[in-house]
Amino acid sequence: MRAMILAAGRGERMRPLSDATPKPLLLAGGRPLIVRHIEALVRAGIRDIVINHAHLGHLIEQALGDGTRFGARIRYSPEGEALETAGGIANALPLLGDAPFAVINGDIACDFDYARLLVTGDTMRTRMLQAHLVLVPNPPHHAQGDFALRDGKVSAEGGPRLTFSGIGAYDPALFAGIVRGAKARLAPLLVAAMETGAVSGELHADRWMDVGTPERLAELDRQLSGL
Secondary structure, three states: OOEEEEEOOOOHHHOOHHHHOOHHHOEEOOEEHHHHHHHHHHHOOOOEEEEEEOOOHHHHHHHHOOOHHHOOEEEEEEOOOOOHHHHHHHHOHHHHOOOOEEEEEOOEEEOOOOHHHHHHHHHOOOOOOOEEEEEEOOOHHHOOOOEEEEOOEEEOOOOOEEEEEEEEEEOHHHHOOOOOOOOOOHHHHHHHHHOOOOEEEEEOOOOEEEOOOHHHHHHHHHHHHOO
């Protein structure tokens, strides 16, 4: 299985920290957020990684290189202008191959075991699935949640609702209708697939944080530094 780390966002809520540093390169516990994901993917046996970028993307490439020092093979999918989530994934499809792949938001922190996505990816096509989402309990800043999880399937209706973690596995077919280089949001694709029962999911109830603001980054840094 290959993996993609989403790193093209401007990070408006993280300003002024993100003015000179891409958000995924911001430090928490002494290491960049994105490095923690790369290391976790390699531990899980996922070493072929694609990273998209736009804002200050050259700094991401300079910092990470080809991934050799992490035990990974990193390739990049540059975007002149951020293409949003689905657009960025569709643009990177030639690098992601024909099999289901994992996608992780570069601006989250979690202790989810990415090896679980290896198992899921192997069964998605036999189960007629286009996506598998990792959901988490709703954080205070997103109390309304995103989707409902029942009997292993995710739906846009009903409840109780949970928050999408930014971690998932996808079949390339989900993005077949997006023209490469076009902007596109992920949520409408997921909702359409949910209506046909093609989205499964699981709950991750352990550590997870959307590191979207300087305050949350500082809190994560305190947690990881043991302060």
